[in-house]
Amino acid sequence: MTQAPTPTADTVRRLVRSLLGESAEPDVRPVTEGTEPATWWVGARCVLRLAPDREAAVRQRRELRLRELVRPYVSVAVPTSVAHGEWAPGLTYTLDAKVPGESGEDHDVSALGEADLAALLTGVREVPVGQAETLGVPRAAPRSLETLREAAERAARRLAEADEFDAARPERLTRAATVQLAAQPGAAVLVHHGLAGEHLVVGADGRVRGVLGWTDAVLGDPAEDIAGLALSVGSPAAVRAATLAGYGARPCLRGLWLARCDTLVQLVAALSGRSAASASGPLPVPLPVSLLRTRLRRAWEPILLERVTELREDGMDDSAAGGRDGGTGGGAPA
Incomplete structure (x- = not known):
């Protein structure tokens, strides 16, 4: 060669x-x-x-x-x-x-910026799957949340030993919850698959001006883009944006937990000098530990009803709560 x-x-x-x-x-x-x-x-x-x-x-x-x-x-x-x-x-x-603006890693997204993200999620979902497939955009099977949960539990224990994380925090994601939050059949849409902060262009006013990095787009699980936003703008803002885009509780919570588990696995890998996968696939380059710690903090920000209640399976797909102080309710259902 x-x-x-x-x-x-x-x-x-x-x-x-x-x-x-x-x-x-x-x-x-x-x-x-x-x-x-x-x-x-x-x-x-x-x-x-x-x-x-x-x-x-x-x-x-x-x-x-x-x-x-x-x-x-x-x-x-x-x-x-x-x-x-x-x-x-x-x-x-x-x-x-060049798209005018700065990296999303350096600027917070405002309330209007969350509306921009909601419009982005809505627009991407509306791109005809058949046309995208004709261009060669590949299909990607939904990830197993149970497999990721097991890896995250191991990672959480190691991070707790290093005083980096409270090992008890992932306990709400039970085995039953991973079944309940499985990707729904026939739900494949165009997924950017890389909505990390460096791919979001944000203005000084907190509005989202552009989205870069479409190379790894796939046809697959929309929760992956919700997960990417959780790493970029924090879980409450990501869930609020997804709710505004019309996503119900199930994909919102699935995205939330994909992001949370990913951050644990990635940080352990970085601290031990290994590579890991992200919410949107393998990391193309090693990320600084400081950035991975920031993403872990963002992904593990609590959302409003997570503190006081749990969602039940009945009606989960139709539950879409908003609010500037928390977004869709609940951690994973027990």
């Missing part, structure tokens, strides 16, 4: 000059420092993303088509490609216009 070339600042400058003209002197710098950065700032208005291997190139080509499909259904900005092609044989690039 031919070794893929390593992208460098000179590689990026040559590529940008070929797109913008030989007289261009672009200021290029990696978005994230690393040995082989694949995403670069180009001046103040563009972002260049280089596929590092052929599998990533396939996903990037699919993403370009998917963004055009999604755009009419969502009210927030989806990146627009200024130019795209190959930067090396078989390896693609896209030069995207």
Whole structure:
């Protein structure tokens, strides 16, 4: 197999000059420092993303088509490609216009921002599954919450020994609850599958201005996107947004517990120097322990009725409580 070339600042400058003209002197710098950065700032208005291997190139080509499909259904900005092609044989690039705003990891989302997230969830759900499948968007089976619960219990015990977490907190997620919160048949929709803070573009006013990172989108369990939001904006805000989007208690609570279990497993893995999976699949790069601790805190923020009651199975799908101080009720039902 031919070794893929390593992208460098000179590689990026040559590529940008070929797109913008030989007289261009672009200021290029990696978005994230690393040995082989694949995403670069180009001046103040563009972002260049280089596929590092052929599998990533396939996903990037699919993403370009998917963004055009999604755009009419969502009210927030989806990146627009200024130019795209190959930067090396078989390896693609896209030069995207920068979406104005800052990373969701750095700004809190306001009440209006929660409404933006609700509109996003609604719009993504309305994208025709058949059209997305025609573009090559893969289907992903719902994850087993019981398997994740068992891993999270082990992780919670290890974190408790390290004084990082209260091991008793996951006790509300019982084996019976995982059955009750199983994904419902026929519920597959388009799922962004990466609604982490770095993919949310938030304005200084707390409004959500755009959503990046559509490469890993799948047709699958909508609770995964609710889980991603719990890691990004906290469980109460995520559940409120999902409720505004029309999701009932079952997918809201399933997303909540996917996120909570994920944060435990991920933090233990990071503290022990191993890789782990996220609410939306394997983590592409190791995340700082400090960020994983922040995500754990966000995911484990209590939601209003969780403190005082438990939801029962009867009517669970129709239960949709709101409120700025807590969102849909309950932890997992016993």
